[in-house]
Amino acid sequence: MKHYDIAIVGAGMAGASLAAAVAHHASVLLIEAEDAPGYHATGRSAAFWSETYGGPGVQPLTTASGAALRAGGFLEPLDSLHIGRASDAPAIEAFLAQFESSGIVLDRVDPATMVPGLRDDWTLGVLETSSAYIDVAALHADSFARARRAGAELIVSAPLVAATRHAGAWRLETGSGTFAASILVNAAGAWADMVAAMAGVAPIGIQPYRRTMVQLRTDPAAAASLPHVSDIAGSFYFKPEAGGRLWLSPHDETPVEPCDAQPEELDVAIAIDRLEHVIDWKVVAVERRWAGLRSFAPDRLPVYGFDSAVAGFFWCAGQGGFGIQTAPAGAALAAALLLGTAPEAMVAAIDPAVYAPGRFDMV
Numbered sequence: 001m002k003h004y005d006i007a008i009v010g011a012g013m014a015g016a017s018l019a020a021a022v023a024h025h026a027s028v029l030l031i032e033a034e035d036a037p038g039y040h041a042t043g044r045s046a047a048f049w050s051e052t053y054g055g056p057g058v059q060p061l062t063t064a065s066g067a068a069l070r071a072g073g074f075l076e077p078l079d080s081l082h083i084g085r086a087s088d089a090p091a092i093e094a095f096l097a098q099f100e101s102s103g104i105v106l107d108r109v110d111p112a113t114m115v116p117g118l119r120d121d122w123t124l125g126v127l128e129t130s131s132a133y134i135d136v137a138a139l140h141a142d143s144f145a146r147a148r149r150a151g152a153e154l155i156v157s158a159p160l161v162a163a164t165r166h167a168g169a170w171r172l173e174t175g176s177g178t179f180a181a182s183i184l185v186n187a188a189g190a191w192a193d194m195v196a197a198m199a200g201v202a203p204i205g206i207q208p209y210r211r212t213m214v215q216l217r218t219d220p221a222a223a224a225s226l227p228h229v230s231d232i233a234g235s236f237y238f239k240p241e242a243g244g245r246l247w248l249s250p251h252d253e254t255p256v257e258p259c260d261a262q263p264e265e266l267d268v269a270i271a272i273d274r275l276e277h278v279i280d281w282k283v284v285a286v287e288r289r290w291a292g293l294r295s296f297a298p299d300r301l302p303v304y305g306f307d308s309a310v311a312g313f314f315w316c317a318g319q320g321g322f323g324i325q326t327a328p329a330g331a332a333l334a335a336a337l338l339l340g341t342a343p344e345a346m347v348a349a350i351d352p353a354v355y356a357p358g359r360f361d362m363v
Helices: 013-022 059-071 086-098 136-149 189-198 265-276 327-339
Strands: 003-009 028-031 075-077 080-084 106-109 124-128 132-134 153-155 160-166 169-174 177-186 207-219 228-231 237-241 245-249 282-296 303-306 313-317
Touching (some): 013 028, 013 313, 059 075, 059 327, 080 086, 177 189, 189 282, 189 313, 265 282, 303 327
Parallel strands (some): 003 177, 028 153, 177 313
Antiparallel strands (some): 160 169, 169 177, 207 245, 207 282, 228 237
């Protein structure tokens, strides 16, 4: 039974990026339940990077990640336009106030000048020009490549069956063998609380939610110049894709058990109905539909750090829908906590206590 310094359960973006950050300093095993990593949340991302997404508590991680993502060639500029009706004016003002001191450039605009066919009642707009497409597959692959070069090992088709700790080490029984590690990292996404319970750790209350996406062919076709458009009230977002297609979500968050999420026809219909109340385009065809899982801690902030009650158990979970856009900074912050080292410059100003699992101890 081979022994590793660190075993990471979950090889999605969280696990892969953390492995890349720590594998130069420790022996690392990545344990993935599926046949290939990134099957669930990572592989079904909306592929968009926005500094305001996730709110003020997430924004420092997103902003800190921006330079690394741009340097790696993972971002391609795509403006984000937040729109609302007259009745949404308080929500617009609250949104602007939240990020007033963040340094993010947010400009009031007339949304009709940016979205052809926008219906007349959508009169309020805020433009976020720092936003971008994010190449999720390339970022995930790059994390694996860096982790492997540093010596990290990956096993797939290896669902965790049991985790027990004895004499300062974890014995990990998986579908592909038994392994030992000094530290067990829980980067299992929607399955994070299940992994915790298996290891005798009190669950935090990380809840998976289903999110639906559809790819549409429309008339007119979505121009490449169209921004990412989101409802300030949170009932939809859409953005242009290659070939004049449109990606659309009803911004649904349906609580579900950890699973291989599949789209519901009702959610697809709701998405299209909401789009038709925003723009006067004709939906020619629904070409693809899919669903993914977004998993949140109770306060909707990520969880990074050692469990306060069980030695050798480290949380890297609860990244919701922003785990990809915050991956470089999240991994750097988690790596410093995991290794007990000084944080990288990109996250030196971020207080890790904000994301510590101990914040739930008294709840």
